[in-house]
Amino acid sequence: MPFQRRFLPPIPVLMAFEAAARLQSFTAAAAELCITQGAVSRQIRLLEEQLGAPVFVRERQTVRLTKTGASYAREIGDALRRISNATLNFRAxxxxxxxxxxxxxxxxxxxxxxxxxxxxxxxxxxxxxxxxxxxxxxxxxxxxxxxxxxxxxxxxxxxxxxxxxETVVPACSREFLAANAIARPADLLRVLLLHLATRPEEWRRWFEHHGLRPGDVPGMFMDQFAVAAQAAISGLGVALLPRFLIEGELERGDLVLACDAPMESKExxxxxxxxxxxxxxxxxxxxxxxxxxxxx
Missing domain, CATH: 3.40.190.10 (Periplasmic binding protein-like II)
Structure with a gap:
């Protein structure tokens, strides 16, 4: 639905408010916008008149946002960023x-x-x-x-x-596999497993898929596939990784399958x-x- 113009403050007012809210200072906002401190103060007062409530608490030489002012500042900041990005994209x-x-x-x-x-x-x-x-x-x-x-x-x-x-497979380095003699899924319960923080239950689901009930599955957590894959290549442990994302490493021999036991991911x-x-x-x-x- 179209916006109602009477609820839309002028852009200069919103820019002054956004800068003052972000910097928590009328003086710093004025310097950033290349206007006077008095001009920033006037813009803020115009905004407060339109809103019908204060957005800043004035305390001697400092200012701070009210609770509702802080919430309003987040939304105004997002809106101004959207306008800026739209203009940048159009110009590009x-x-x-x-x-x-x-x-x-x-x-x-x-x-x-x-x-x-x-x-x-x-x-x-x-x-x-x-x-x-x-x-x-x-x-x-x-x-x-x-x-x-x-x-x-x-x-x-x-x-x-x-x-x-997506199909995930347990992968590790050749050296790690040789040192730990892994041949079947149960053998992985005695080695270091590399978990992805975004998929904390994936190893447990993998074991259950292959007929095991391990309960909690200890190991080391990492936040990204690339880190887990590199850790596995370095011989740290076994990572459960999407096969289509590590085809290059498997072809080069940087990674090998710890055992031939794939699983289609739930997601x-x-x-x-x-x-x-x-x-x-x-x-x-x-x-x-x-x-x-x-x-x-």
Whole structure:
């Protein structure tokens, strides 16, 4: 629905408020905006008159946000960043469009990035900006148009396209395998296991998939696949990794299978986007291309 102009303060007022709120100082805000301290103070008072309540508490030579002022400042800051990003994206590509995409770090670097030249060649007018994310977030509070999601088919306020399933395998270095004589899943219960912090139950599910009931599965936790894979290559322990993300290491012999015991993950890969962006042409083009790549 269209916004109501009577609730929209002038941009200079909002810029003065955002700077003063972020810097907690009218003087510092004035210096940043290249105006006088008195001008900042007047802009803040105009805002408070429109809101009908104070946003700052004035104490001698200092100011601090009220509780409601702090909440308002977060939303105004997000709104101004959205306007700034939209302008930057338009200037960067006025004849095409820009897609701001959140990606999972290892999926992005190992699977998506090598394929992106194909998309760019097919859609030269579209610019893709990438940012890494490890967990779902609120599309209403962020500036991305879409995100690569690993999990189940659930994301509040978002639509999803299925991309692919994933098979995980226990992998380690040749030296580690030779030193520990692993031959079957039960043998892994006596070696150091490398866990992913984003998938704390994956090893337990893997053992149960292969007929074992280990209870708690101790080991070392790491926050990203790349770190876990490198630790396994270095001989630290055994990591449970998506096979399609470590094909290169397996082909080179940097990693080997600790035992031939794969498991299809409970979660899958999805492309997620807010419903409000469904008709955005760059997203539509990327969706069609990405689903074709995942199918291949």
């Amino acid at each position: 590509n006025p004849d095409g469009g820009t897609l701001n995409l959140a990606i999972l770090p290892t999926f992005g670097t190992r699977w998506l990035a090598p394929r992106l030249p194909d998309f760019v060649a097919a859609h030269p007018g579209i610019t893709i900006n990438l940012t890494t994310r490890l967990a779902p977030f609120d599309f209403n509070m962020d500036t991305v148009d879409a995100a690569i999601h690993h999990g189940v088919e659930a994301w509040s306020g978002a639509e999803l396209d299925f991309l692919m399933h 899958s890969y999805w492309l997620a986007w807010p419903s409000t962006r469904a008709d955005y042409p760059p997203l539509q083009a990327f969706r069609a291309w990405l689903k074709a790549q995942a199918k291949d």
